[in-house]
Amino acid sequence: MDVTPPKNDLPTLEDVAKAARVSTATVSRCLNSPDRVSESTKQRVMEAVRELKYSPNFGARALAAKRTNTYGAVIPTMDNAIFARGLQAFQQVLVDNGATMLVASSAYDPEIEENQIKTLISRGADALLLIGTDRDPGIHEFLEERGLPVVIAWACTTEATLSCVGFDNVEATRQLALKALDLGHHDIAFLSAFTRTNDRARNRVIGARKALQERGIDPSSMPVVETKYSIRSAREAFGTLVRRSPRPTLVMCGNDVLAAGAVQAARDMGLDVPGDISITGFDDIELATVISPALTTVHVPHRKMGRLAAEVLLDQVRHNASPRHVTLDTHIVERASLGPAP
Amino acid sequence: MDVTPPKNDLPTLEDVAKAARVSTATVSRCLNSPDRVSESTKQRVMEAVRELKYSPNFGARALAAKRTNTYGAVIPTMDNAIFARGLQAFQQVLVDNGATMLVASSAYDPEIEENQIKTLISRGADALLLIGTDRDPGIHEFLEERGLPVVIAWACTTEATLSCVGFDNVEATRQLALKALDLGHHDIAFLSAFTRTNDRARNRVIGARKALQERGIDPSSMPVVETKYSIRSAREAFGTLVRRSPRPTLVMCGNDVLAAGAVQAARDMGLDVPGDISITGFDDIELATVISPALTTVHVPHRKMGRLAAEVLLDQVRHNASPRHVTLDTHIVERASLGPAP
DNA sequence: TAATTTAGTGTAAGCGCTTACATTTTTTTA
DNA sequence: TAAAAAAATGTAAGCGCTTACACTAAATTA
Numbered sequence: 001m002d003v004t005p006p007k008n009d010l011p012t013l014e015d016v017a018k019a020a021r022v023s024t025a026t027v028s029r030c031l032n033s034p035d036r037v038s039e040s041t042k043q044r045v046m047e048a049v050r051e052l053k054y055s056p057n058f059g060a061r062a063l064a065a066k067r068t069n070t071y072g073a074v075i076p077t078m079d080n081a082i083f084a085r086g087l088q089a090f091q092q093v094l095v096d097n098g099a100t101m102l103v104a105s106s107a108y109d110p111e112i113e114e115n116q117i118k119t120l121i122s123r124g125a126d127a128l129l130l131i132g133t134d135r136d137p138g139i140h141e142f143l144e145e146r147g148l149p150v151v152i153a154w155a156c157t158t159e160a161t162l163s164c165v166g167f168d169n170v171e172a173t174r175q176l177a178l179k180a181l182d183l184g185h186h187d188i189a190f191l192s193a194f195t196r197t198n199d200r201a202r203n204r205v206i207g208a209r210k211a212l213q214e215r216g217i218d219p220s221s222m223p224v225v226e227t228k229y230s231i232r233s234a235r236e237a238f239g240t241l242v243r244r245s246p247r248p249t250l251v252m253c254g255n256d257v258l259a260a261g262a263v264q265a266a267r268d269m270g271l272d273v274p275g276d277i278s279i280t281g282f283d284d285i286e287l288a289t290v291i292s293p294a295l296t297t298v299h300v301p302h303r304k305m306g307r308l309a310a311e312v313l314l315d316q317v318r319h320n321a322s323p324r325h326v327t328l329d330t331h332i333v334e335r336a337s338l339g340p341a342p
Numbered sequence: 343m344d345v346t347p348p349k350n351d352l353p354t355l356e357d358v359a360k361a362a363r364v365s366t367a368t369v370s371r372c373l374n375s376p377d378r379v380s381e382s383t384k385q386r387v388m389e390a391v392r393e394l395k396y397s398p399n400f401g402a403r404a405l406a407a408k409r410t411n412t413y414g415a416v417i418p419t420m421d422n423a424i425f426a427r428g429l430q431a432f433q434q435v436l437v438d439n440g441a442t443m444l445v446a447s448s449a450y451d452p453e454i455e456e457n458q459i460k461t462l463i464s465r466g467a468d469a470l471l472l473i474g475t476d477r478d479p480g481i482h483e484f485l486e487e488r489g490l491p492v493v494i495a496w497a498c499t500t501e502a503t504l505s506c507v508g509f510d511n512v513e514a515t516r517q518l519a520l521k522a523l524d525l526g527h528h529d530i531a532f533l534s535a536f537t538r539t540n541d542r543a544r545n546r547v548i549g550a551r552k553a554l555q556e557r558g559i560d561p562s563s564m565p566v567v568e569t570k571y572s573i574r575s576a577r578e579a580f581g582t583l584v585r586r587s588p589r590p591t592l593v594m595c596g597n598d599v600l601a602a603g604a605v606q607a608a609r610d611m612g613l614d615v616p617g618d619i620s621i622t623g624f625d626d627i628e629l630a631t632v633i634s635p636a637l638t639t640v641h642v643p644h645r646k647m648g649r650l651a652a653e654v655l656l657d658q659v660r661h662n663a664s665p666r667h668v669t670l671d672t673h674i675v676e677r678a679s680l681g682p683a684p
Numbered sequence: 685t686a687a688t689t690t691a692g693t694g695t696a697a698g699c700g701c702t703t704a705c706a707t708t709t710t711t712t713t714a
Numbered sequence: 715t716a717a718a719a720a721a722a723t724g725t726a727a728g729c730g731c732t733t734a735c736a737c738t739a740a741a742t743t744a
Binding site: 012013014024025028029032056057059060061062063064065066 | 699700701702703
């Protein structure tokens, strides 16, 4: 086993140099700073490059030049519309600027995340995109020591050495809860994603509690159920929440996928949404408009976040800019799933 | 501009060697074939590795060892649940086998795709995952010359030098159309993704035409509208399709996202689905179950495809296995959006 | 005990590129 | 036309790693 594949050797800089009858330095210059080479030799070299289908060896280049033009991103999973969407935008900006993106996913596991971060670094990433703030502080120190620009996305941080492009998860949920309280909901339950290693999820629960507190309701009285990121799991979890007494008049969900599951479960139980029970989401992904009733949710500018994250990083790497802390606005999108308390 | 960031130098193999008072070769062996080193030195070395937070330089390693344990994937876009899902599975298998995935997206543009392929190769990808068969044949030749294992996913190919893990887009759509014809639909319209550089989309239209032909209907009479992959665009496109006379009794959609847009548009126009008009999808993503009426669609095992693609590639790289052609089964999922013709 | 193996390490030659510096050629200026 | 400046090119020293080969020390065998 572990037989090396019969990979033909790729042509090297030297091959091109020979073919074009110049030195390797000249070929290298043709590729990296074409304006420092005369028009005639440039043509000859480019011809040879085409002829041989030459493509520079990345490892060698990185080794010699000590920069890679590569930006790493470690996300929990691609199988989640919000990250997929954000990353696509992130990559777009990078490609437009002649850079390359490297992605790795951590499956929400801090240990895997740490490994992936190291992998990306050893691959020469010039900068890193990380999701949220929940990780061993040692990692941030480590990254700072290395002088590696890092942007935290989907959350905000006050750490001065880190950039962030995010939004206030606590505040956004608080506002939504406040709106619900104004509609007369007192028995609110929360259907959350797992919070243990997920600051976004945790902060959303906190935001809801905060709103309750402000209105004189004991925040610890709010039932919270945590479940997996899937419609199916949300359906089950919704059941346990609804069976409580008094039955909640509103189930706030940590994201739209959970909310979609909740809506389906409610329908299956013969409950009218929002007549009998209200449901809210978070994120405003496509799902939110497709399900009926359409979800009242918090709109998060995922694409914009990805785009900005790339720009911030490019700025730090290319222009030595300082870390930036960008807090994007979110807003409540009122659709049909939140109504007055029955 | 273009100032180099103040990146501190990472520790090198040599630093570790010095700290552990051994040669660089020994350190290298500790990392790559630990059983060839005595227990005591191994401990000393590992201690030094930890101490210095050493992580090997990937470029240098690739350069010296001529393999990277890296698998590249070029997909149209991550912002499409089917690819996101498949890729996540693909990566999972790779990580479980100690390999790394590199992703790049092409935005459905053949030229960008070609560039991305080259980028991945120059980064030392040991193998490549590509979507579909639509590309300059020269690229396949080029990859073959290099002896680079390649797997085509989401479609099948008969090219002997390429592996594929896909399904029969023509046949799947044909079956679905046949079922609709049996339900009495004669005026069928097709809402498709852009077909110009997308064999999957094209083959789905072909499958529908084939079914019509078999039942004695002129396949060229079927109206086809192509549109962007988004609910919004599908809504508009649906309008132009429905305004035709005779009004189609069924609009087959090239994928579930388009179908979701179609269903919404129909509802907005006061048309009952499937009472007044039937709609079908393709892919069976979550959306299909969430929208009402739930979509009758073709189930495609996206995750399984990603998983298998990784396994096929690993086999070729690690065990020198021959290319494999895997055709996965799809099946029609009957839900509510397809009914008898009115 | 001497002669072989075997296990554990070290030495040093690249891998394919970039780039500081040296050299040659061309252009400009006096 | 000669000298100086500018432009184009070449030379060669690494970048951080792996690995063939050489070597030493310990374990085995006769």
